[in-house]
Amino acid sequence: MFKKHPQQSVSLSDATLIERGGRRDCYRHPQNPDWCIKVSQSQFKKDKQAIREIKYYSLYKRLGIPHTHLAKFHGVIKTPKGPGLLFDLVTDDDGNVSKTLAHYLKKLPLKDFDVLLNELHDYLLNHTIYLSDLAADNIVVSVKNQKKKLVIVDGAVNSDMIKICDYSEYLRRKKIQRKWSRFVDSINIA
Ligand SMILES: Nc1ncnc2c1ncn2[C@@H]1O[C@H](COP(=O)(O)OP(=O)(O)O)[C@@H](O)[C@H]1O
Ligand SMILES: [Mg+2]
Numbered sequence: 001m002f003k004k005h006p007q008q009s010v011s012l013s014d015a016t017l018i019e020r021g022g023r024r025d026c027y028r029h030p031q032n033p034d035w036c037i038k039v040s041q042s043q044f045k046k047d048k049q050a051i052r053e054i055k056y057y058s059l060y061k062r063l064g065i066p067h068t069h070l071a072k073f074h075g076v077i078k079t080p081k082g083p084g085l086l087f088d089l090v091t092d093d094d095g096n097v098s099k100t101l102a103h104y105l106k107k108l109p110l111k112d113f114d115v116l117l118n119e120l121h122d123y124l125l126n127h128t129i130y131l132s133d134l135a136a137d138n139i140v141v142s143v144k145n146q147k148k149k150l151v152i153v154d155g156a157v158n159s160d161m162i163k164i165c166d167y168s169e170y171l172r173r174k175k176i177q178r179k180w181s182r183f184v185d186s187i188n189i190a
Helices: 046-062 101-105 110-126 167-187
Strands: 018-019 024-028 035-040 074-080 082-088 139-144 145-152
Touching: 024 145, 046 074, 046 082, 101 110, 101 139, 110 145, 110 167
Parallel strands: none
Antiparallel strands: 018 024, 024 035, 035 082, 074 082, 139 145
């Protein structure tokens, strides 16, 4: 489903580390600055996470879901630290890596993001996106032509043990609503 990469493995020694998340390190791709490479910090579950990402992003691709608010996935390559997941790196007009919503909410009031949050909410429901971890540090604010847009960079997969939502759009929608109200609560009290 995803293209074979001409370069099947990459050394991370000349890749710039963008951010250390709670579970993964995110590097700028040394040969393709428009992409990032995510490598798990833990020795365990590396393959499981890669398999999950391939499964759900293949589905998004098959269904032709637009990547308006979701960073595009490009497949997996080998790195010395285990599988590296390739995604579009979300950047701003000035070429810098877009900052997270969590970062912005430290200096701007939540109401400044009302319209953007509504757009994201509509997108999630219109395309019934799978959600495991909807959080302000998994969403970045892309700034292009002085317009802001929220883009999900992590947690758009189903990580439930029993994957009943895979089979029911109704349950998937219920789950989006549940995750959304928890997410809004979390940014309201932050
Ligand atoms: N595609 C991306 N574009 C821009 N920044 C990103 C992207 N993916 C991740 N990041 C940055 O790296 C951080 C960690 O990545 P993330 O995938 O959330 O790791 P983890 O699985 O550890 O939570 C994010 O909070 C964000 O700041
Ligand atoms: Mg994250």
